[in-house]
Amino acid sequence: MLQGKTPRVTIQDVAALSGLSICTVSRALRNLPNVSEAAQTRVSGAAAKLGYKASSAASRLAGGSTGSVAIIAPTATAWFFAQAVEAAEEVFADSGYDTVLISLRNRPSLARKLFADLEGLSQRVDGVLLLNIALSEAEMAALAGSGLAVASVGMHDVPWDNVGIDNEDAAHAATSHLLGLGHWDVAMLAGSEIGEPSLVTANERLKGFERALDEHDLTVDPDLVIDAGSSIEGGRRAMTELIENRRMPSAIFAGCDETAFGALMAVRDLGLSTPKNVSIIGIDDHQMSWFLGLSTIAQPVADQGAFAANLLIERLHRSGLPNPPASHVLETKLVERRSTRRRR
Amino acid sequence: MLQGKTPRVTIQDVAALSGLSICTVSRALRNLPNVSEAAQTRVSGAAAKLGYKASSAASRLAGGSTGSVAIIAPTATAWFFAQAVEAAEEVFADSGYDTVLISLRNRPSLARKLFADLEGLSQRVDGVLLLNIALSEAEMAALAGSGLAVASVGMHDVPWDNVGIDNEDAAHAATSHLLGLGHWDVAMLAGSEIGEPSLVTANERLKGFERALDEHDLTVDPDLVIDAGSSIEGGRRAMTELIENRRMPSAIFAGCDETAFGALMAVRDLGLSTPKNVSIIGIDDHQMSWFLGLSTIAQPVADQGAFAANLLIERLHRSGLPNPPASHVLETKLVERRSTRRRR
């Protein structure tokens, strides 16, 4: 509090130093057209010398941009989201944007409330990056028409840029790996909890599973498709249920690595072991998967976050409309580890 | 873009509806003194009916608050920080604040740059929540005098509110647990990488380790204190080095659970097993520790984040100075699992 308050460098100061009007300075600083090169250099020189940084509040109020974007995630603690958030934050920070983190804490009601007040949101940020958010048609339309720039990760049929992986393909690859090892009795720990944001994702993975079986002329045994949500605990519960009350298959395809962890745990707790009694494969390549020797379909998580963030930034920079939304699909890769092996 | 742009509800509208001046409205809305109860109710009624929300940009520009706070973390991906960030974000959101996430991405240079421009920071947020940030004396002083409200987690000797655990105590408890099980040959996987933000933390834990040994009339064998940083990989490397090039102790105290994971992995990869050949204990109670059967000293991570966030909010609300900074210490608890057992 005793600090000598620096009086703040305003655009006026820059104008004075450069001998131009604040209007010209404003335009020069934002690289708008109709500014001579001479003016341009004088302005940037003066700004640099003064260490001038525009007040985001003033800029925003006057109709400019806020200089910040929001990342909206179902939760910030899950491995996937934490990775994606950090990668996106890096891109935003490097582009000079502040990142406002909004976690929905797995509560759909929070999402509804947030998207009901898009006006409020668009007042505070220039754009939003959606991570696996389940949106109603109406919400999508409202968001698309809100004036906010939008990009997303892991979403489908959205009217803005999206980046993700081919979930059906990944599930197909995982299942095929099992099938290729001679397992013909494969169960799937599917993720589809009510209200779960990644429901679509879960369904696609289920489809890939079914397709792989189909290609091997196998039919899906309903008893061997069990709901496991997408948490460790859910995986453990589902696996236990499977073994104790249904039937022990020779291989398991878990909808995601965390589910697989739970399955691994259940197997161990039941006195069995992997891959001796059962082969298990997941999807993600979670940080701990390597440690646990879990075979999996690796997906580039940080890349997805960074890629989507870059798309958003691009939209922000050229608000010119001639830019139809695109969907980018990133590659996944089978990673074989100890948890899967040939059926004997 | 086709949306019928709602013309935005301004303070003027509220003033008109309530039949008062914008000045009175402004004061009423912010619960300032010198507003009659009658006015107060009329204003809040009108505001509610109109769904009025103040423009943070305008408010900020006019000298008010920004309505947002920053969380500054060494990285957003580590388990500890992800937990703390989410917990804090929840508190902030519930108090109506936007949360700006700033990850230092483990790069000290980013921290230096950030704290060199406190003016810029304080222009965008009202307060900051520091998570385990290593600050120089000068930076601390500058931050304390910046006008920003500050609170922190896991820091020491800071001129603002802090919440954390007693690291020395936790380390002492972990080591004592091992000693109590008859292990007299205990190694420590210490965390102290250069530039590591939690250096102080690491040192305190080392001190607790030494104190426990001392109490049992044991001396610290320098060969058995090895640097492991605080990552899985670091733990693995350190443990391997220990076993292969130094000496195999009968028990290991790992500075944090992630280091312990690495140790567990190294032990396994060397054909040994836990707790048969070596007992291992960590600190944290990471989500996976339960899964891996790792004994540990549990610390309330989310609570620390939420607590500190609440302290920050409190500061923000009553900027009245009569409130000396306090340091809050949260309890830790020994959690015994499979990884530790009595020495035979």
Added chain:
DNA sequence: GCCAATTTTGTAAGCGCTTACACTCGACTT
């Protein structure tokens, strides 16, 4: 009941920036 002291309320001046609009001035037409 009247005047000073004390609320309560209103007026108006910005905060720092963007932007519609007006203006200047050479370069081109014809």
Added chain:
DNA sequence: AAGTCGAGTGTAAGCGCTTACAAAATTGGC
């Protein structure tokens, strides 16, 4: 050489809010 055009620049009017300061309403003491 007068007239047109457009690039480059400046003027000034806000954006929606906070906050001195002034004005009005209320209170209380004698």
